[in-house]
Amino acid sequence: KQEVTQIPAALSVPEGENLVLNCSFTDSAIYNLQWFRQDPGKGLTSLLLIQSSQREQTSGRLNASLDKSSGRSTLYIAASQPGDSATYLCAVKVQGGSEKLVFGKGTKLTVNP
């Protein structure tokens, strides 16, 4: 059974700092991996999607990497801003034709001005 773990559960940094969020998964047979952002009491917004054949994806100040063989992904946020404060969720789509996503519990990020 696929399990997704995110470390740390919470992170507090000063504005301007570069930071890395970690995601690990137990079964390397994934179709893709996604990073989402969730603001309090809101739905999820997709940030980056990495296909299993890719190593990384970039969007603005965000860079996500994928190492399928080791079961790890990282989300790098450059020059953090208070507006980046949110919970970041990692999810993997399992192989086999199912549309199921398996989510981690998230990392709650606070960027202090």
Added chain:
Amino acid sequence: DGGITQSPKYLFRKEGQNVTLSCEQNLNHDAMYWYRQDPGQGLRLIYYSQIVNDFQKGDIAEGYSVSREKKESFPLTVTSAQKNPTAFYLCASSYGGRTQYFGPGTRLLVL
């Protein structure tokens, strides 16, 4: 505007009562999903549907039911058999295996 809408934003359930959460999308997506989120937890899949008139159980389907009579609609009923229904419910849709788009969520509370 294209997107996913969920209603109501807050819903209160009395003991023994069935309640229905609405999810509508105008993105022309084939697949739709219902997730449950508890505090400090990730999302857990309740039900999903890849085409009209077909749906599959997710990891925590007990105490829930769904229907998919129209492509754009995927309502979720929380039945009285669900003994711990208090949670944040999220609906999502997707097309062709691409990323899932999420609605704003419904918070269900028990009176």
